[in-house]
Amino acid sequence: MVANTTVEEVLAELEQADTLESIQDAILKLREYFQVENMVYHWVDSAGEQYGYGTYPLEWATRYQEQNYIRIDPVIAGCYKRFHPVDWKKLDWSSKAVRAFQAEALEYGIGNQGYSIPIRGPNGQFALFTVNHTCDDADWEKFTEDNRRELILIAHYFNQKALEFEPNRAPEQSQPLSPREIDAMTLLAIGYSRAQVAETLSISEHTLRVYIESARFKLGASNTTHAVARALSRGLIVV
């Protein structure tokens, strides 16, 4: 046992912190506290930029980037589809490419066990907090059961920090859509054609077009598809 440092203390510290290094710092302290091999915080901001902090070996991080492993990493894929913390064992490792990736990760010193907590924001932000270790299944299950709650909380705190540091948030904020614009975007997003939307909303197709256009301008979109995509990722409409 280590730990004159408790989770509480680290979180309190993190809350006050005002530099990016503080995230890295907190990760190191928490890793020590939890006695795991790796602890990583990964964040995708609303502009699609990625940031990673944590204890993965530099060589692995480089390799990962070079090979664009984010495309095949089942942790990313799995967490993107999921809502809740997930044990790596429950992910889909069946394909050949994925197993090769897994083998390579092991070589680079990534543990055989992992637990990742996905959290997502209103503008497409996506964060992943991962703990990673080498041990057998039983020990790992005990570890995750015992610490799940703390890990969820830690993930939240990291996110709070990351959001503070996100540079391009204000510029991405767009004017809100008017009710009619929201109606139009929503119906388009569920597959209605212009004619159908106009009929559904009981307005002329000409009028509808005005809404689509103004929504497009508000969203800075270059066409209808783009506008709907933006409205969706900014949480202005829900489908």
Place this chain on the structure above:
Amino acid sequence: MVANTTVEEVLAELEQADTLESIQDAILKLREYFQVENMVYHWVDSAGEQYGYGTYPLEWATRYQEQNYIRIDPVIAGCYKRFHPVDWKKLDWSSKAVRAFQAEALEYGIGNQGYSIPIRGPNGQFALFTVNHTCDDADWEKFTEDNRRELILIAHYFNQKALEFEPNRAPEQSQPLSPREIDAMTLLAIGYSRAQVAETLSISEHTLRVYIESARFKLGASNTTHAVARALSRGLIVV
């Protein structure tokens, strides 16, 4: 003080629960534990269906629905744009309609203080866990500071349950898109025209069209906009 029931116990109970009533049940116990007037869990599933559980007076819930207050409720609006727990005081109550809404809510027995925790899922699911009380600002601040962590955890547990009960998840699962289809959908989602996408991917526009078509079929979409919207809300592409 009440509480031979602790948060831990309620959460453990909730974890085992297998009926919707269990959510309501847990809310009542937690309200007692935290000694607040209202506690509400509100959930929007991936099909846009809404569910609410909690202790708001029935008259208020009815009134809220009848008036379609969800459209002006600043708690909804604010949490939709936010990432993190938010105190109601920090929301935008400036517009006239909103202040009228607020006054009415007070009349119906909704406390003057509130704290809401938004959480969102990969398919547009959105959940809100709210505690609500009548007291002065200082007391409320102390309450939220003291209990924030527990409240975040509780929100997570409610979500876990809610997701289990979500009916229309499996059918919405679609075949995965091929790499080229993902490329195409992604570029379309960021506003490229067909010609631009084809050029970016260095393929003919004819070929591109095949990808878009096959993606459309896989996604069960009736047009490109629909396909991109579905790909987005299913987390198959990221923008």
Place this chain on the structure above:
DNA sequence: TTCGACCTCGCTATTTCTGGGGAGTTAATA
């Protein structure tokens, strides 16, 4: 090895969408 899934390219005709205009009413806000 065979099957399926993926990637690539081609054609034609029809329907739909986009990008410019303009104009009048109502409702809320400053």
Place this chain on the structure above:
DNA sequence: TATTAACTCCCCAGAAATAGCGAGGTCGAA
């Protein structure tokens, strides 16, 4: 009260998307 924002309607020409059909090569998995 003046102004702003939202809602509604109209025209037109050119650009883009859709719905059919076809073909051939590669690569991984059963």
